Amino acid sequence: MGDEKTISLSVLGGGGEIGANCYQLGINGHGILLDSGTHPKKEGLGALPEYGILGKAPDVCLISHGHQDHCGSLPYLLRQFPAVRTFATIPTARIMDRMLHNSVAVMGLIAKERGVAEYPLYEHEDVNYAMRSVTGRPFNEPFPLPIEAEVEVSFLRAGHVLGGASVLIKTRGHNVLYTGDFCEVDQELLPGCETLGRDLHVDTLVIEATHGATDETAINPYAEECYRLGEAITPVLNNGGAVLLPSFALGRTQEVLNIVSRLQEEGMIPPVPVYASGLGRAVYELYDRFTDYLRDDADLRPLEQFHRIGNVWESAVVENLISKPCIIVATSGMMLRNTPSAMIAREMVRHTHHGIFFLGYLDPDTPGHALLHGRVGDRHFLALGKPGMECRLANIRRFSFSAHAHRKTLQQRIREIAPKNVVFVHGDADAIAWMRDNTNNDFRCFSPHIGQTISLEA
Ligand SMILES: [Zn+2]
Ligand SMILES: [Zn+2]
Numbered sequence: 001m002g003d004e005k006t007i008s009l010s011v012l013g014g015g016g017e018i019g020a021n022c023y024q025l026g027i028n029g030h031g032i033l034l035d036s037g038t039h040p041k042k043e044g045l046g047a048l049p050e051y052g053i054l055g056k057a058p059d060v061c062l063i064s065h066g067h068q069d070h071c072g073s074l075p076y077l078l079r080q081f082p083a084v085r086t087f088a089t090i091p092t093a094r095i096m097d098r099m100l101h102n103s104v105a106v107m108g109l110i111a112k113e114r115g116v117a118e119y120p121l122y123e124h125e126d127v128n129y130a131m132r133s134v135t136g137r138p139f140n141e142p143f144p145l146p147i148e149a150e151v152e153v154s155f156l157r158a159g160h161v162l163g164g165a166s167v168l169i170k171t172r173g174h175n176v177l178y179t180g181d182f183c184e185v186d187q188e189l190l191p192g193c194e195t196l197g198r199d200l201h202v203d204t205l206v207i208e209a210t211h212g213a214t215d216e217t218a219i220n221p222y223a224e225e226c227y228r229l230g231e232a233i234t235p236v237l238n239n240g241g242a243v244l245l246p247s248f249a250l251g252r253t254q255e256v257l258n259i260v261s262r263l264q265e266e267g268m269i270p271p272v273p274v275y276a277s278g279l280g281r282a283v284y285e286l287y288d289r290f291t292d293y294l295r296d297d298a299d300l301r302p303l304e305q306f307h308r309i310g311n312v313w314e315s316a317v318v319e320n321l322i323s324k325p326c327i328i329v330a331t332s333g334m335m336l337r338n339t340p341s342a343m344i345a346r347e348m349v350r351h352t353h354h355g356i357f358f359l360g361y362l363d364p365d366t367p368g369h370a371l372l373h374g375r376v377g378d379r380h381f382l383a384l385g386k387p388g389m390e391c392r393l394a395n396i397r398r399f400s401f402s403a404h405a406h407r408k409t410l411q412q413r414i415r416e417i418a419p420k421n422v423v424f425v426h427g428d429a430d431a432i433a434w435m436r437d438n439t440n441n442d443f444r445c446f447s448p449h450i451g452q453t454i455s456l457e458a
Contacts, residue, residue, distance in 0.1 A: 004027070005173040006455060006458070007025055007458075008024075008025070008026035008456070009023055009204070009206070009453065009454050009456060010024040010053060010054075010453040010454075011023055011425070011452055012049035012051060012053060012054070013050060013450060014035070014037070014425045014426050015451075015452065016427075016450070017428065018210060019041075019042075020037040020039040020042075020047060020049040021034075021426060022035050022037060022050075022073070023035065023425065024058060027151060027174070028149040030148070030149050031054070031060075032058065032059065032060050032061075032062065033061040033084070034062055034206070035061075035064055035070040035180070036061055036070075036071060036074045036076075037067075037068060037069040037070045037073060038068050038069065038072030038103075038121075040069055040334075040363075043110070044121075045118050045121070047073075048121070051080060053451055053453075057084065058084055059084070059085070059145070059146075060084060060145050060147065061084050061087075062086075062088070062153060062169075063086060063087070063088040063092060064164065064165050064180025065088075065089075065163055065165060066092050066095035066096050066099050066163060067161065067181070067248075067250060068099065071088075072099075072100070074086065074100065074130045075126035075127045075129070075130040076126070077130075078126065079129075082129070085133060085145075086133045087136075087137055087143075087145075087153065088134055088136060089136060089137060089155050090136035090137065090138060090163070091136075091163030091286060091293055092163035093131070093136035094136070094163075094286050094289070094290075095283060095286055096130075098286070100127040100131075103120075104127060107119040107121060113338070137153075137155055139157050139165065140154060140157075149171065151169060151170070152169075152170045154170075156194055156196065158179065158180050158181065158183070159183035159184065159185070159191060159192040159193040160180070160181045160182055160183045160251065160404070161251035162189075162254075162293055162294075164181060164183075166178065166180050166193070166196070174203050174204065174456070174458040175200065175204070176202070176204045176205075177200060177202045177204070177205050178206040179205070179207045180208065181404055184405050184409045185221075186295060187401075187403065188226070188298070189255055189300060190251075190293075190294060190298075191295045196417055197417060198416070198418050202417050202418075203419055203420050203458040204420065205413075205422050207413070207414065207423070207424060207425070208404065208405070208410075209424045209435045210361075210405075210426055210427055210431065211402065211404050211410070211431065212407050212410070212424070212427045212431030212432055212433075212434040213427075213428065213431040213434050214407065219400050219402055219406060220400060225400060226263065229259070229263075229357065229359075229399050230263040230268040230269050232399075233269045233355065233357070234269050234270065236325075236354060236355035237325040237326075237327075238270065239353050240325055241322075241325060241353040241355060242321070242322040242327070242348065242354050243326070243328065243356075244348060245327065245330075246330060246334070246335050246341035246345075247280065247329050247333050247341075247359055249279035249280045249282075249331045250280075252333060253276065253277075253283065253284070253331065254287045254300075255403075256359060257274065257280075257301070258299070258300065260329070261301045269327075270325065272325045273307050274306050274307065274327045274329070275306065275308070275321070275327070275328045275329065276306040276307070276309070276328075276329045276330075277331050277340040278309075278331075278340070280329065281308070284303045284306075288300060309328065309330065309340060309344075312343040315346075315347055318346075321344070322344070322348055322351075322354060330344055334361075334362050334363055334366040334368040335358075335382070337382055338383055338384050342367060342382040342383065345380075346382040346389050349371070349380065349390075350390075351392060352393060355396075355397075356397075357396075358372060358396075358397070358398040359401045360398075360399075360400060360401055360403075361400075362398065372398055374391060376391060376394050377390065377391065378390070378391050379391070407438075410435060411439065414440075415440070419443065420444060420457070420458065421457075422439060422445050422446065423446045423447070423456075424445070424446070433447075
């Protein structure tokens, strides 16, 4: 049992895209799912992984971390296949609970506003059921899977966000390492990923390729970027303006609130009030609960230090908020329509003295991308069912606080782990193409597309 050298890998989502990550390993007749995400830009059933290609119920699902593109469809999966057992790190299990209940609310709103008949894809009770299927595990403590074949799993520290893990799956015949999203550098709060090498005896490495198409010299070092951000914020505040920092609820929000707070303590930016939006606050409580998972020297500020934003769907509330110098950290990071960051930006762009500073990658199809690359005088549609807003604001910039590995790190990790097979996932087509073209021929390289099943030899 568990000693076969050949395994299969099926891509249900995340092949050639940053989408609904979901991969099934076929090991000795057992199905082991890696992640069960939703596509951040798609809607309705189209946002799901291709669960239809599963011939039978998978046995287990291993979740790498709490971002939607990795766990957003877990309640849907469990509704289809109620017997699936799920494993995640202890913080990720708690994070998922908050993120997924929030998704139900968001899907409900979209259903109402736009009549997406398939929404919500799952209800609060489905989230509760899914959460009961999850066993939380600490990092670096191998555990056997509850299946007949002998398979042992370990969660390894991946950096990226609280609880973020790379997943090591060991059988007697074939070892697989799924990196999930990982980050090699220390962030303000989270330590970078652990170094992994040949001693893991990895046969197949399934590796994220987010930054495959990004020249690493174009990404400033983290510490430098903190100060660049400070230098951009100060003149806006001194000029009576407000600063908006659109951020992902999990990870970036907690990191940037603490960066801003430190820069204020250091006297680099004025001590104006700092605001944080709802889901980011809920996740912040978990950063506070799991301080053991943060950097040893992390100085996590108390959440009470950051003010609540209030009802951003009322323009009078936002007008009042931005009438005085302040810093606002709000979701979503790419400023999707009708999210707090979009609703606040909608009022800000009518004036010339504010600043909107994006903090990471912006997908070309998002309103945030259009705003960043647009010109003064362009009209932007940031709220559903409301007229577009003419942009008078020129001070819209982007900083790069990436929580993903640079492509040189991806290459280095492949060399150090020295697997037999490398499978590139979680990247746009050009990112994956660059990684394939620039990976040594010593490794068998794969870049399967969605719906494809490949066979892998140890
Ligand atoms: Zn992620
Ligand atoms: Zn991801």
